[in-house]
Amino acid sequence: MRAAHSASVLRPAGVVAAANRDILLNALAVMIVVAVPTIIAAIIVAWWFRAGNAKATRNEGFVYSGRVELVVWSIPLLVILFLGGIIWIGSHRLDPSRPVQASPGIRPLTVEVVSLDWRWLFIYPEQGIATVNRLVVPVGRPLRFRLTSASVMNAFFVPRLGSMIYAMNGMATELNLLAAKPGRYAGMSAHYSGEGFSDMRFITHAVPQRAFDLWAEQVARSATPSLGAGNYAILRRQSRDRGEYVFRSAQPGLFDAIVAQRLAPAGGPPAVRSATDAEEK
Structure with a gap:
């Protein structure tokens, strides 16, 4: 890297x-x-x-x-x-759920994170947009991540920004971070989740607040698809595609529907038996 x-x-x-x-x-x-x-x-x-x-004396008793x-x-x-x-x-x-202190009057940015097989979905509820394998955050603004998994347990980790936290199917965890300076920082899955685990990497782009607002506005005005239940059903399929994608809009409450399993969870990585196991059968 x-x-x-x-x-x-x-x-x-x-x-x-x-x-x-x-x-x-x-x-x-x-x-x-x-x-x-x-x-x-x-x-x-x-x-x-x-x-x-x-010269050395020894007390044998x-x-x-x-x-x-x-x-x-x-x-x-x-x-x-x-x-x-x-x-x-x-x-x-450093309790993950404890908000990070920042300058007075600065509200945290909420980002909803869904671990897929084998890529990351980022939903920005305030901006009404979503991305895949691309995380853009403003510098100096507290970040409140809500995380879940559409499949097996996983772990979200951006080492240069802070703590790792697990993402689990059927529940939401919380992580609070803050990017102190602009840059591009490696993000990854820190928990084995199947054969595509090593491909679950993404880049975190920390940019000034004005640049973030401009980026979010450009995505919202783009000709890209919207993220709803239909496109989410496609995303949850297993894929080792490391490409970055954006959605000009995201269905309100989509993250909560994933957590509550109103949208069916993915099947998870297939069980793979070794040749020895197969012979024993």
Whole structure:
């Protein structure tokens, strides 16, 4: 994947991704503080108590020392407390359903995401449009994603914007993110969902608000099809087509109909038996 579409979690482009990176680096720092001195101490002890060192004294009758036990058990206990505190605070601060704070007066943009076999459908209810395998979002505006699956369980992940979250058939999950700077960021499926799983990739285009409004207006005025129950039935068929498509309008309530299964779910990936299984049958 080209650098422009880098999926590195160490190069955050959003506030949630930056907080995730901080948790990772803080946890790493805590472990290094313990691991490095331990490795150095192990090397020094092995060198000092080598067979050829006549200065090293050994207490062959040593059985127990309360001080040694205190040191040996207090270090891992402190590590657990530090790591537990970092994770506990981070997990509450980065709760996927918790809205991202932004400048006063800026309303979140809602994007409804449907995981298909094997592509992504993005519905913009406020703008009344929809796209396939193309996610366009405004920079600096909170993003509220509502996610579901038309088939098997999947996972939505844009590493440089923030946390991963599962999309499941018959229910809706929520994820709040914010793109801090313009760019094109790789998005992917992070959960195996059949033979086309590796093709479930898309590019997230983070653009200024004005550019986003212009793009949405152009899509709405385009000669592209409308997305309703009929076209959705076509989309839910299994396909490894990675092409990007837009729909000039989207049927209101389509996402909720998918979640409530008023629109029949897809059949899911076919069961594939190995040659060995077939022979056993």
